[in-house]
Amino acid sequence: MAQQKMIRVGNCSGFYGDRISAMREMLEGGDVDYITGDYLAELTMLILGRDRMKDPSLGYAKTFVRQVEECLSLALEQGVKIVTNAGGLNPAGLAEKIREIADNQGLKVNVAHVEGDDLRERAEELGLGAPLTANAYLGAFGIAECLKDGADVVVTGRVTDASVIVAPAIAAFGWERTDFDELAGAVVAGHVIECGTQATGGNYSFFTEISNLGRPGFPIAEIHSDGSSVITKHEGTGGEVSVGTVTAQLLYEISGARYAGPDVTTRMDTIELSEDGPDRVRISGVTGEAPPPDLKVSLNTLGGFRNQADFIVTGLDIDKKVALAKEQLEAWLTKPPAELRWEVSGTARDDAPTEEQASSILRCIVKDMDPKIVGRNFTSVAVELALASYPGFALTAPPANAQPYGLFTPGYVPQAQVPHVAVLADGTRKDIAPAPETLPLVDADNPVVEAPADLGATKRVPLGTIAGARSGDKGGNANIGVWVRSDAEWLWLAHTLTSDNLKELLPEAQDLTVHRYVFPKLRALNFVIEGILGQGVASQARFDPQAKGLGEWLRSRHLEIPVAFLDA
Structure with a gap:
């Protein structure tokens, strides 16, 4: 497997409740080597926690079970491996359910799972209180161990969203724990496709420019052995893959230039995007650093x-x-x-x-x-x-x-205190060691952006006339990524849209702390507004509890924009 040069990873789920037919569409639409699915969000963990309170045998994404019942035979026939975090709070239970489905259908399947993320029983000992759920964000190497052992299906509990995409690349290319640039490149590819059709035109600011958005196809990442990738979709499916749609997703639910994970800290300020043909965007230049010493823990309480x-x-x-x-x-x-x-x-x-x-x-x-x-x-x-x-x-x-x-509240636990176990198809348990090299996480300095030239007359119009935005939730905070599509617009945006200016445009943020991060290679700014969502999506602090519309509200606000941009 280590001799492979490229793998095709298709995602069929961006959340618990996503399009139920997506797995079949991915299998029937063209060639893929792996199908992945992301089913877990902060709110989902609370939902699964309540499921588990009612029935200890539950705690996993039941919609995934329906997809497996429909598609397992086809996936095995095509040699496509399935990797998903649908195990939620009970990955062992979901693995056993898949084996039961296979037996009922007369299929032979190797199912493995990853566990260790569930810290609820140790929460008090670890200083995390007494939550309903407490799950550490594990990385990709446990999944990769299962794949290298020959698993057809791997289910996990709480891993980082991108890990289900990174793991197939580790298994295919033989990457080591310190191959930080390669790992970071795969994290970026995973971050783009983990939310499904948000990479192919869904929730896209310039949606009116997409000719066929009726039913967007799900995204595919062609990941190469050097960590670079191409984002695409099956031919003939709806939506669009463009530098714009990929940029929008890259800005989703991030903060600064350092994007921390359990395996690698990805430098988001190094990403380079280029068109690679119709519905194809190449991602290159990504660099990585050692991950932080602590794992983030998702804590949910009633x-x-x-x-x-x-x-x-x-x-x-x-x-x-x-x-x-x-x-x-x-x-x-x-x-x-x-x-x-x-x-x-x-x-x-x-x-x-x-x-x-x-x-x-x-x-x-x-x-x-x-x-x-x-x-x-x-x-x-x-x-x-x-x-x-x-x-x-x-x-x-x-x-x-x-x-x-x-x-919802985040917690942090040293990597060495969290078990990470790959349970192989034959029941063998393999402990996955924590990252051998770590670095404390600190914010990178924002780069200095040159001042724009005199751009002449201006007109008071909505910011969204020239700028796109993508917003989302991270616990009680919200982020808004804003980008433009030309170098001249970028210089203007970087010098115009300050944190203070954002507060003027969004009065609900007036008394809150706002952080601004600068990404010149993406012609983008990212703002993190602390506390605007109270104690997370499940607390229902705002009418838009996940901040999905916050970026579009910003785009609708009026300010003075150079007429030269509007004429262009």
């Missing part, structure tokens, strides 16, 4: 219970109607919840042609450890207001029962 009521407020005197509803509801509650928050969304138009355009939504969100306080106590009052409040009172729907919500 934060309590939440509920909400959405009031429709229509017509005249909107502000006074809102004030009356707030005053009444808060006064009528016999047991005030621990947290009560109001939000007004939508702006009622004056003299509107439709009733909906004349209305705003007043949302009341409540949280408490006692489900009764945010359940019956809250919903009864919201309903009792119906004939006693502002004119035109209505609810979008009857208030529901209280729902549990979770809190």
Whole structure:
């Protein structure tokens, strides 16, 4: 295997709930050597944790089981190996389920799994408290050990998203633990394809430029033995692979120039992109450094219970109607919840042609450890207001029962304190040693960008007229990557869009800490806004809890842009 020069790795899942037919589409659409799938996010771990509380035999992604039932025979027939983190909190259980499927279908399959990431039983000992789930982000070498042993299917628990893509390259090319440049190159390829169709035009700022976005194809990484890669997709599938779509995904959920992982710290500021033909983008020049000494740990706890009521407020005197509803509801509650928050969304138009355009939504969100306080106590009052409040009172729907919500916090544990075990198809257990060489993680200095030339007259238009953006969540923080497509635009962007300017454009970030990172080779800036998502997506701190639309809000904001760019 070490003599191979290139492998084709296709991804068929970017999250738990992604297109169920994607695995079959990948197998039937053309040649691949490996199929990977990413099913785990911070919120997913909480969902799987609750599944495991109800039934200890669960804790894995059940949609993956359906895909295996449909596609295992075809994958074995084509010699395609499957690598996935769908094992979640129970990789051994998922491995056994796959063997059961194979037996029922009369198939012979070698299934291996990787374990050691689940630290829940040791959480207190490791100083991580008493969470519902505690999972360290393992790397790719355990998966690679399973593949080198001949596994047809490898399932893992919590590994870094890119690890399921990096591992096939390690197994194929014989990379060692200190081949940091090669590993970093594969991490970049993995980061691009791990979120599925976000690499082929999904969630892309300039989506109107893509002629066929009806059903984007899933991405493929052609990874070479030197760590370089080409991102592509099966011929004839929808969407597009371009420098723009790849740039957008590279900026997703990152921070600065150093992108830390358990196997390598990838220098995101070294990435070079170039067109390599239709729907083909080459990634080269990536360098890597030794990983940090600690592994990140995903910690989820049950934060309590939440509920909400959405009031429709229509017509005249909107502000006074809102004030009356707030005053009444808060006064009528016999047991005030621990947290009560109001939000007004939508702006009622004056003299509107439709009733909906004349209305705003007043949302009341409540949280408490006692489900009764945010359940019956809250919903009864919201309903009792119906004939006693502002004119035109209505609810979008009857208030529901209280729902549990979770809190995410990151933890860190020395690599040597986390077991990393490859459980081979025959049951043999192989311990994977921690990284032999580590470096403490520190931010790289932002490069100095030359000042732009005098660009002449400007016009006040949306930033998105010339700039793309991609945003996402990292615990309670959000990131917004912003990029442009010409060198002149880049010099202007780098000197115009400062952290202070971002706060002016996004007032919700005004009182928060904002970090700015500069990526000249991608013509991009990345901003990390601390705390804007509260305690993570599961805490439901904002109406957009994963910050998916934050970048598009920024693009819609107006500022003075050189007319020369607009004419071009």
